[in-house]
Amino acid sequence: MQRVITSPDHPVRLVADDAPAPPTRSGHALVRVRASSINRGETRLIPARPDGWAPGQDVAGVVETAAPDGGPGAGTRVVGLADEGAWSELVAVPLERLAVLPDGVDFVQAACLPVAGLTALRALRALGDVVGRELLVTGAAGGVGNLAVQLARDSGASVTALARRPLPFDGVRVRSALDESMRFERVLDAVGGAVLGDVFGRLRPHAKVVFFGGGDPVPLSLGTLQGSPATIEALFVYQAPGRFDEDLAALVQFVAAGRLVPRVDRTVPVGDVNDALAALERGGIDGKIVLTR
Structure with a gap:
């Protein structure tokens, strides 16, 4: 071969x-x-x-x-x-x-679907209840991010997708930058670094952030989250709960039904x-x- x-x-x-x-x-x-x-x-x-x-x-x-x-x-x-x-x-x-x-x-x-889809699916699960919540996905044009946006939208969240260029996602707000008025209850971060640092200043009290991207180190202190206490979790796809075969089968069915378009x-x-x-x-x-x- x-x-x-x-x-x-x-x-x-x-x-x-x-x-x-x-x-x-x-x-x-x-x-x-x-x-x-x-x-x-x-x-x-x-x-x-x-x-x-x-x-x-x-x-x-x-x-x-x-x-x-x-x-x-x-x-x-x-x-x-x-x-x-x-x-x-x-x-x-x-x-x-x-x-x-x-x-x-x-x-x-x-x-x-395997690495990117499993990461998106398991990161969304790690956020817990997202129905009706203001949810941000960073790096939304990437391999994981685009799937995370679609899965979050289908799960009932009010989704904002952060990307450097326009994206054709129906029912999603696509932004190239975050403005001062934006506040989020749930965040899926695929970027890390300065982007994630900026997100920490835009969280509602008791928000949850799941990050799985690389990027530069993120400065974090008590002052960063003052007034907006949050749960912050790193996702490692190989260590996350769930069976790989079952999760892959679910992703495949989403694609077959037209609910997920890689x-x-x-x-x-x-x-x-x-x-x-x-x-x-x-x-x-x-x-x-x-x-x-």
Whole structure:
């Protein structure tokens, strides 16, 4: 099979090579990859991993070989979250992180869901009751942010989406900056740094903030929240409550029903992965970049 691996022979360390298919093993289905999206976490791992490491977590494709102990059969369309190697031709995916993909959901859409969709879904759950509440999503044009906006709107929140450019979200206020009058009861933050610091000054008393983005450190003191005590929680998607397979299946059903539309900035052949990474670094990406085979 063909795979993408880290190598010192390329300026950004990714090259294609040939390797044997992953072995069949208990609890894992071997999936032939049709699409895989790029996550910023992977871009940070690439320079830190040893030569020969195969990146990629999001996978949408077809089961090549079923797990010996059950799960979807060969030929089944699936979406899943791999440990690594999802930018390769074949990848082994744990059954507990795999969901069947209906015919009405294409591979490109599905590839946007594992890391970004699970993060958005679990972050929204962590906020608790959002019905009728003023809810802010920062980084709303990003891979997680655009899904979080749609899920929050569907959950009954009054949503403000913070993004640097216009976004076509019905029933949502889209803003490029926050004005002095804005106050929020719930916040999903995908940006961190100065943006999150600004948000802390715009909270209603007893607000809740869930953040999952990177960014620069955020200065925080008692004075920052004086008069507006808040609960602040960091979300780590792998540690959040819930079953991966069930949550992926729920996201897929939202897409199939038209309730969730993953935003795809562009699709790129996997052979051009280095160009895709360069585009991501330049910024201005609306949603996800998806690698296709």
